[in-house]
Amino acid sequence: MMMHPIVQHALEQRPDLLQIYANVRDCGRLADQIGDVPAEVFRGLDVAALNRNGMAIGGSAQAIRKVADLCVVNEVYGHADPALAISLPGGSLTLAVVDFASRAQKERILAFFDTDRPVWGAFAVTEPASGTDATRMNTVATKTSGGYLLNGEKCFIGNAGRSAYVIVFATVDPRRGQFGIRPFFVPVPTPGLVIDDQERMLGLRAVRASRITLRDCFVADEDLIGAGTQLDPARSFAYAQASWNSMRPCLGSLIVGATQRVLDDLADGADGYDPTQCAGVKATLDMYAGRLYSARLLCRRAAALIDAGQASLVASSIAKTYASDCARACIEHVMNLPSIATHPAFDDFVRWRRDFHAFNIMEGTGDIHRLMIAREKNRQRTTLVPLGNGNGDAVHTLQEIRIPSPA
Template structure:
């Protein structure tokens, strides 16, 4: 069904990706979660179908679509498989977009076609054990040596680490400079000295590999530096803005599935001689789920629509992620409650919604950081009409 807030092309993309996800990704989603196997085949399929690098100019292998169109794809994938959705989101919003926006033409020509076709997967390595939310305090070093840099340090909680073929790695060229020393580098998986920790044993999104990235005197040629020295921090913040829109879309996808399954169950499950959907307690949960889903979707679509306004709209991006992620967790729990004892069993797949939703409140900026972003802007200039 077409949505009036989307244009004709966006509605067509939405219909196409929903059908594709239903036929190809959804049937295998539960198996990928149980086995914790990285769904590379999903990414390759999405590449063949033209859903990778959607906002990238066609001359570099992309589709030249709107940011909102790409957001619709994240939502649709997340409704079936949140693990594939976050792999997709990092690959597109953080890695591909980083090269497209900040790379040289030579770097775009060299890297983007394979990334857009699904022949290579990209990752984004910024988080460290001692500098999670405070990226400016990172310790990974990049020391210039002739025409190359030598990188040393450790990154943690990196999505697709060990599976991705290329990594945007952030390191400081001078710790005394703080954020002004942070620089980004493109590092291949097979670079000598680059190692990966074992996959983390996670609560949710289990098919998405999360591992440590270890850099032991990794040599990176100067032509693999992304942007200029000292530009890495501002680049990371810009890219994370888009990433937060993606996580909001992932949350919306989870919420939509929670509501869809809850409605179906409420119509079918009978207690005391009638469907449980006729009981006020269940009806109120369903009404709240539908209302919050609609609100989260609108916030996310607006954020995607205004993505090109950049940091000026950073609080708006934070609001979308904050609201959508917290409501996804709340209503995934509501779905379990509606299902009762069956909701607690893995067989029905509802418990997985809660496991997968929880991390949306954490990665690419915790809920606490989102509130700081929003409040800092409010204290400086309160203008909700142009936040």
């Protein structure tokens, strides 16, 4: 079994990851076949620690580890099996709201995971009619005595069918755009909350993306995330965006690990190829080794910016988008190699080809991230320039300034 030195080093430095790596790697094919997380994946594991995903629980709730550390963990998980890694128990994106939840809310959410049975949380933002613009939200939260009534639909919500609770984003005033959006904590089951877990995806089958319907679903005032804190509720969506931005380098690292697994398995199984076929494999390994190293560095750089408290939105978008593009290009190239169907890992390549194309729509589609990157670059190239108005007066107008690339 071939393993890249970076992954091997991570496992040597973190022996607690060895068992989960082995279990996820062994159960990847079965998870794809049954479209679920096999019970075998938890064999010999500290499930409570797996639930916490790096969080400390007890007394007061504490934040997750540094993003740079989580990038290393996610690269190891992705190398084992990307679909099953995403399906592992824990709070996932719901932990993004922990940063601006009240102390009581933090302890209530994190207490779900302090158990020896697997527990999932689901994060419900995406809606059928809003496309990639999450601020065009149709799920409405109507104020009523003692709380809110939620009405609307969510779609493509990962792990919702197995979740213990859902963080649902809904608007209290559609006219206010993102400033009317609020996150709500909804335990499962709750009257009025229906989770349809029957849809199956072409790729990442173990994730089980679900549709959620809310019909007069009552949520108490104290379950409005951030209630009882000094944070501005109108900034809830902005707080959440800033928090879940830290998840993108982690996802990028998981994608990097999965792509590295493709290259490792490709090299490991090419011993029986003739010289011509071996030349094609070697060219592929050489071509994508550099690209993958660049993707890894982009993820680590974005993580370092986040851990340092610096602006990281564009860096995170670049890291996730580049890693996703690299993964899809790599697996397509591998699948078009001569005689690849005779490779011992061919069946894995087939399912990873399905899985890798789903990366483009996770954590924001690739096109949305490219738009964000372009807007930021355009903002950096734009300044106020005094122009004459014909009457001798100076008029300050926005003009685009093209900054030459360094030689």
